[in-house]
Amino acid sequence: MHYSYGAPVGIVWMTPATGMWGASAQSAQDRADKDRRWPAMLRKLRGLRKRGRRSxxxxxxxxxxxxxxxxxxxxAREMGFVAIEGRGIDADPRLIASACRAAARQSDPAIGLVFEQGDPDEAMREExxxxxxxxxCPASDTGTRKRAALARTAADTVLWDRKAQRERERS
Structure with missing residues (x-):
């Protein structure tokens, strides 16, 4: 795996969560906690820490x-990970700009976080x-089998956003 301890171009450093967040940060945390993938993500993080992983x-x-x-x-930082690398990809430049602004309000040398505008499938190929x-991973309304195979090569664990797929199917 690739873990970068330097600050590559485009990386935004962050601090661990504290009680000093503003109202908008707290509402963002609330929305993240309500994501259906969150419990599975916590299980994965806890499992890795129990096995001694620090990155x-x-x-x-x-x-x-x-x-x-x-x-x-x-x-992850609160759980004791000491080298955390995060990469966010989205096709919408406005959302990426918003993500960069949110991340820029924090700093922690243990966390490297980058947001990029791009295609999710291309990002998975790179990964x-x-x-x-x-x-x-976003669920896809077309080519789901192809995206599933691609996702399995991009990560050890894949958490699908099935709710977003159901919402697209209803529209």
């Missing part, structure tokens, strides 16, 4: 404004070279 790499291939990924890396520990 983790998390990729969110449809990160939106980055709330879930930011919350996940903060929680296959050095698979992440955890991939938050």
């Amino acid at each position: 983790i790499r998390i990729v969110d291939a449809d990160c939106g404004a980055g709330e879930l990924l930011i919350h996940a890396v903060r929680r 296959a070279e050095y698979p992440a520990d955890l991939l938050l």
Whole structure:
């Protein structure tokens, strides 16, 4: 796995969660806690820590404004991970800009976090070279089998956003 301890271009450093957050940060945390993937993500983080892991790499291939990924890396830090790498990808440049602004309000040398505008499938292809520990993956209304196979090569554990897929099917 690839763990970067330097600060590559585009990395935003973050601090662990504290009680000093503003109202908007707290509401972002609340939304992240309500994500259906959150319990499985916590189990994965706890399991890795129980096995002695001190570093983790998390990729969110449809990160939106980055709330879930930011919350996940903060929680990983609180659990005792000392090298945390997070990558968020989304096609919407406005959401990526929002994610970067949210992350820039914090700093912690143990957490490297980058948000990029791009295609989720292309990001998963890139991740296959050095698979992440955890991939938050968008469900696809077309080509689900192809995306599932691609996701399995990009990470040890894949958590699918099935709720978003159901919402697209209803529209």
